[in-house]
Amino acid sequence: MNTMSPSISAEADTRSKGAAVPVPEDKPEDTVIEEGKTVGKPFTADPKFKLRNVDVSYGADRAIKNISLDIGRNEVIAFIGPSGCGKSTFLRCLNRMNDSIDICRVKGSLELDDQNIYDSKRDVVELRARVGMVFQKPNPFPKSIYDNVAYGPRIHGLANRKSELDDIVENSLRKAGLWNEAKDRLDAMATGMSGGQQQRLCIARAIAVSPEVILMDEPCSALDPIATARVEELIAEMSESYTIVIVTHSMQQAARVSNRTAYFHMGHLVEVNKTDTVFTSPQHPLTESYITGRFG
Amino acid sequence: MTDQRSQAEIVRHSLKRRYRTERRFRLYGILAIFIALASLFILFADIISKGHTGFVKTTITLNVTLDSGMMYLDDPTDKDQWSNADFKAPIIAALQAQVPQAASAGEKRELGRFLGTFADSEIRNLLTKNPELLDTTQTIEFPTHDRVSVYVKHADNPRYSIKLSEQQQRWVDELLQKGIIDTSFNDVLFSRGDSREPANAGVLGAIVGSLLTMLVTLAISFPVGISAAVYLEEFAPQNKLTDFIEVNINNLAAVPSIIFGLLGLAVFINLFGMPRSVPVVGGLVLALMTLPTIIISSRAAIKSVPPSIREAAEGVGASKMQVVLHHVVPLAMPGMLTGSIIGMAQALGETAPLLLIGMVAFIVDVPDGLFSSATVLPVQIYLWASSSEQGFVELASAAIMVLLTFMIIMNALAIWLRKRLERRW
Numbered sequence: 001m002n003t004m005s006p007s008i009s010a011e012a013d014t015r016s017k018g019a020a021v022p023v024p025e026d027k028p029e030d031t032v033i034e035e036g037k038t039v040g041k042p043f044t045a046d047p048k049f050k051l052r053n054v055d056v057s058y059g060a061d062r063a064i065k066n067i068s069l070d071i072g073r074n075e076v077i078a079f080i081g082p083s084g085c086g087k088s089t090f091l092r093c094l095n096r097m098n099d100s101i102d103i104c105r106v107k108g109s110l111e112l113d114d115q116n117i118y119d120s121k122r123d124v125v126e127l128r129a130r131v132g133m134v135f136q137k138p139n140p141f142p143k144s145i146y147d148n149v150a151y152g153p154r155i156h157g158l159a160n161r162k163s164e165l166d167d168i169v170e171n172s173l174r175k176a177g178l179w180n181e182a183k184d185r186l187d188a189m190a191t192g193m194s195g196g197q198q199q200r201l202c203i204a205r206a207i208a209v210s211p212e213v214i215l216m217d218e219p220c221s222a223l224d225p226i227a228t229a230r231v232e233e234l235i236a237e238m239s240e241s242y243t244i245v246i247v248t249h250s251m252q253q254a255a256r257v258s259n260r261t262a263y264f265h266m267g268h269l270v271e272v273n274k275t276d277t278v279f280t281s282p283q284h285p286l287t288e289s290y291i292t293g294r295f296g
Numbered sequence: 297m298t299d300q301r302s303q304a305e306i307v308r309h310s311l312k313r314r315y316r317t318e319r320r321f322r323l324y325g326i327l328a329i330f331i332a333l334a335s336l337f338i339l340f341a342d343i344i345s346k347g348h349t350g351f352v353k354t355t356i357t358l359n360v361t362l363d364s365g366m367m368y369l370d371d372p373t374d375k376d377q378w379s380n381a382d383f384k385a386p387i388i389a390a391l392q393a394q395v396p397q398a399a400s401a402g403e404k405r406e407l408g409r410f411l412g413t414f415a416d417s418e419i420r421n422l423l424t425k426n427p428e429l430l431d432t433t434q435t436i437e438f439p440t441h442d443r444v445s446v447y448v449k450h451a452d453n454p455r456y457s458i459k460l461s462e463q464q465q466r467w468v469d470e471l472l473q474k475g476i477i478d479t480s481f482n483d484v485l486f487s488r489g490d491s492r493e494p495a496n497a498g499v500l501g502a503i504v505g506s507l508l509t510m511l512v513t514l515a516i517s518f519p520v521g522i523s524a525a526v527y528l529e530e531f532a533p534q535n536k537l538t539d540f541i542e543v544n545i546n547n548l549a550a551v552p553s554i555i556f557g558l559l560g561l562a563v564f565i566n567l568f569g570m571p572r573s574v575p576v577v578g579g580l581v582l583a584l585m586t587l588p589t590i591i592i593s594s595r596a597a598i599k600s601v602p603p604s605i606r607e608a609a610e611g612v613g614a615s616k617m618q619v620v621l622h623h624v625v626p627l628a629m630p631g632m633l634t635g636s637i638i639g640m641a642q643a644l645g646e647t648a649p650l651l652l653i654g655m656v657a658f659i660v661d662v663p664d665g666l667f668s669s670a671t672v673l674p675v676q677i678y679l680w681a682s683s684s685e686q687g688f689v690e691l692a693s694a695a696i697m698v699l700l701t702f703m704i705i706m707n708a709l710a711i712w713l714r715k716r717l718e719r720r721w
Contacts, residue, residue, distance in 0.1 A: 097610065102534060128613035135611070139604035141623060151622075152612035202608070209612055 033268045036066035039284045040273035042262075044072040048213060048243045049094060054108035056089055056098070063089045065267040066108075071213075076235060076244040078254035078275065081264035082290065087247045090264070091215050093117075094245065095131035096124050112213075129156055132206035136218040138198035140190035140205070145182050148190045148201055149173060152209035168208055176204035177234055196227025203234060207242070214238070216246040220253065232257050251291055255279050263287045343700075347693025353482040353495065354445040356410060356471070358390040361433045362423065372423035372430060383416035383423075384408065387438065394476050395467050406464055410477075412439040412495045439484070439495035440477065442687040444468055448479060449690075456686055485694060489660045490676065494687025497680075499695050501662045505575060505655070505670030506644060506702070508663060512579020513586060513643050518636050520583075521590030522625075525632070528591070529598040530620050549588035556585045557649030565653060572654035573669040581653060582643040589642065593635020597628035630717040637710035641703050647674040673699045 036053065047070035056064035064086045071077055079087035089098065096117060098104040110117040117127060129152075140148050149169045152158075159165035169186070173179040178200045182193075190201055199219060206214055216235075220228040235244060235257045248254050254261050254275065261278040263271045263286070271278065271287045282288040301309075364370060366389065369381040388408045392398055398407050415438045422436070423429060440448070443459040447468055450456040460468065471477040489501025524545075532538045560581035564570045570577050601624050609619040625632075650656065655671050656679065663670035671679070673695060680692035 095611070097607065100606075100610070125613050125615050128611065132613075133607075133611035135604065135607060137604055139602075139608040141605060141608060142627065151609075151614075155612075155614055155618055155622075205608075205612060 033265065033270060033286070035268065036068065038068065038269045039271040039287075040277070042069045042269065042272040044070045044075075046073065047071055048073045048113065050109075050111040050114070052109040052111075054090070054093065054106070054110060056086070056093060056107075057105050058101070059103045063267055064093075067269040069262065069269060069272060071243060071245060072260075074239065074241070074243055075260060076239045076246065076258045077260045077262060078258035079245065079247045079262050079264060080249075080251060080254050080290070081270075083249075084266075085264040086267040087262075087264045088217055091217055091245060091247050094213070094215055095128050095133055097133065099124060129209050130211055131213040131215060132209060132211035133215045134199070134202050134206050134217070134219045137222050138195055138202055140193075140198050140201050142189065142191050144187045145173075145190045145193070145201060146186040149204050149208045152205060156209055158209065172204040172208040173201075175207055175234075175238065176200045177230060178204055194227070196223050196230060199223055199227065199231060200234065203231070207238070211242070213243040213245065216244065218247050218249060221249060228253070251279070263290065265290075340700075343693050343696050347690055347697050349449045350690040350692075350694025350697075351482050351485065352449065352479050353484055354440045354448045354477065354479050355437045356391070356440050356444075356477050357435065357437045358387060358394070358476065359433055360386050360390045360419070360436050362386055362419070362430055363389075364430050369423075369430070372420075372427045378420065381420075383419040384411070387411060387415055387419065387436075394471060394474065398467065403463075406461070407467065409464070410440055410444050410468070412441050413493050414491075414496055415439075439493075442494050442685055444477070445495060446686050448472065448477065482694075485691070489662045490658060490671070490679070491660060494685050494691055497688070497691055499673065499676060499691075499698055501659060502671050502673045502676035502695070503698070505578075505659075505663050506672040508575035508666055508670060509578040509582060509650075509655075509672055510640060510644060512576055512666065513582040514636075514640060516580065516583035517586040517590055517639065521587050521636065521639075522594050522632055524587075525591045525594030525598060526620060526625065529595050530616070530624065545588050545591050549592060552648075553585055553646055554648040554652065556581050557652030559584065560649060560653045571667060571669075573657045573659070573671075574655075574667050575663065575670050576666045577653050578650050578655050578670075578672065579666075581649045582646060585646065585649060586636075586639040586643045589639035590632075590636050593638070594628065594632040597631025597635065598624055600631065601627045630714045633713045633717070634710045637706055637713070641706045641710075644672075644702060644706065645674055645699065647678055650675050651678075673702070 049069075049071035051067065051069045051071070054064055054067045054069075055062065067090065079091060081087050092098045093106055093110060094112075094117070098106065106118055112127070112131065116122065141151065143151075146169055149172050150159075150165050153165060153168050159168055170179060170183075173182055178197060181197060182201075190198065193201065199222070203214075203219075220231050223231065232253060235246065238244060239257075239259075246254075246257065258275045260272060261275045262269060263278065263282075263284070265286050271282065271284045273283070278287065279291060282291060363386055366385045367381050367383060369377055369383075371377060388404055388411075391407050391410065392404055395407060398404060418436070418438060422434070439445075446456050447458050447460050447465060451458065458465070468477060484496060485498045485500075487500055488496060488498030491497040528538065528542065532541075560577055564577045564580055565572060605623050605627065606619055609623050614622065650672060656675050657669060657671065658679070659669050659671050661668075677692050677695045677699065680688040680695060683689075683692075
């Protein structure tokens with residue numbers, strides 16, 4: 001029952017401790033963040049996700065404090081921030097992955113294409129078919145490579161014939177840049193692949209159901225630099241046809257792959273802006289401290 | 297000034313102590329395993345040394361002339377003549393031909409005691425089936441009486457008392473030399489049900505009874521146990537009621553098995569009016585007894601499925617049911633099967649609850665269905681071990697060996713299944 005993922009519980013731990021980082025001279029931690037006040041440009045015209053006054057709590061613990069944000073169509077938005085700032089929690093609200101945590105409560109308005117995500121009549125299965133997810137640790141099913149990619153289309157009934165399914169698998173693997181490596185061993189166990197290949201397989205699995213949005217929760221944190229570079233290339237290619245939300249601890253990665261960057265701090269959304277702007281001229285002192293590496 | 301010992305020296309010093317502790321710990325482990333293996337070895341050695349003779353039968357092979365005058369029998373198909381006929385007479389005559397010195401009526405009677413109680417019915421059955429054999433000479437093998445068997449097999453063993461007179465012992469020795477009395481593999485043990493006579497008793501009835509009972513137990517406890525485990529682990533809301541159910545399942549696992557027997561007697565037999573001594577009721581009772589074991593081990597197996605697999609499936613839009621059926625249950629299956637087979641092995645060796653529902657009755661026929669009276673292997677062992685006839689002692693040990701063989705097969709199956717189905721992630 002208690003299916004709290006390791007990443008979530010780890011965040012819960014650090015959250016309770018607060019930001020116990022050595023404070024530099026100008027003490028950016030002491031900066032008072034006004035709840036619900038976000039610097040920069042959190043809103044866009046014709047957004048894919050329209051998120052207003054989102055509040056998430058685990059029991060008595062408030063993880064997300066009154067956040068409002070728009071996520072545009074076919075944009076890559078990066079969530080950055082120190083550990084425990086709530087960026088993963090916020091990401092998981094977007095396809096209701098938090099549902100399996102009993103004590104998690106989500107308040108506010110979260111809309112995907114102007115439809116409420118948390119509506120009681122909303123079908124979670126349908127939502128997740130539209131909003132796919134790639135996790136921090138590569139988590140292929142202990143099945144063959146083919147079955148991993150084919151699983152989503154199979155359960156949603158996207159292919160009527162074997163040949164259609166074969167096409168979907170091939171296309172997904174091609175898009176994930178894994179086709180050349182995997183085409184000769186589609187029947188091999190996915191768990192026998194290297195970490196980088198497994199993560200690209202997970203991306204192939206996510207795009208096999210043709211989602212509109214892909215959520216990525218630190219997709220490269222378990223990968224070596226070469227595998228990371230491949231995944232980043234992939235994100236760049238995919239950004240043409242998908243809306244991508246990526247949580248990352250690497251600011252270089254955020255700078256390389258994203259159009260917009262959102263900086264989270266202790267459950268607040270502090271600043272949202274074009275990625276260039278955030279990294280060259282941050283407007284909030286906390287953002288500046290974080291990207292210059294003074295804490296986090 | 298005290299010695300200024302360097303840090304490396306302190307570490308080196310403590311290393312010695314650490315290694316010593318480690319060695320000691322290993323020694324304890326090896327000792328524990330040795331004790332376990334030694335007790336197992338002693339158990340097996342004892343049972344095999346006592347029971348191996350159970351797999352040997354003693355027989356008398358005679359050329360019997362089926363003389364109609366001697367038997368007072370004209371027509372073997374006429375059942376009315378049976379009560380007056382003397383089917384034993386030709387056997388004794390044939391035996392006496394081999395031991396000519398036994399001439400008096402008393403001595404002949406003594407000779408007749410060599411034969412098992414059912415020797416005459418063997419002749420009767422033979423003639424009923426083949427009436428044309430009347431007044432011909434046939435070579436027939438008879439089981440000997442228990443006392444002859446004990447003398448032949450255990451003459452030197454002080455644990456057995458020989459119940460033959462000196463004279464009878466001489467005759468038996470003589471017949472042994474001639475090859476009339478001989479020992480061979482005890483096929484009777486595996487082809488018959490129970491009997492009053494050790495020479496005619498077999499474990500087939502008990503084996504079939506055990507298999508039928510296990511079938512019922514498996515058919516009920518496996519699906520019910522796994523469904524319960526899946527529901528409790530995956531679907532049940534976390535509240536007081538679930539906690540209460542959980543505590544009770546754990547308690548049930550610790551309830552003495554005889555209580556389940558009482559429950560079976562009260563509910564299945566008295567309330568539902570099911571027949572006594574039948575595999576269905578036995579299987580139901582054992583299923584109730586095995587359920588907690590299966591539920592607990594299945595829940596542990598489900599818990600061990602990594603949450604990342606669940607998330608992966610949910611992430612591509614699998615419904616709760618699909619996550620459970622496609623991913624959690626297949627990954628937990630090896631653990632579930634292992635738990636179930638161990639539970640079944642436990643049930644296979646269970647005696648107490650079956651005594652209460654009447655599976656302890658003396659049943660000669662091999663059961664032919666779930667509703668025919670039966671007994672099971674451990675109960676059969678219990679019955680034989682408490683028998684007064686000496687021949688049953690070795691039979692009980694032989695039956696224990698048969699039971700242990702089944703247990704070993706089941707445990708080996710559990711290991712094989714686990715190895716085969718185990719998948720890594």
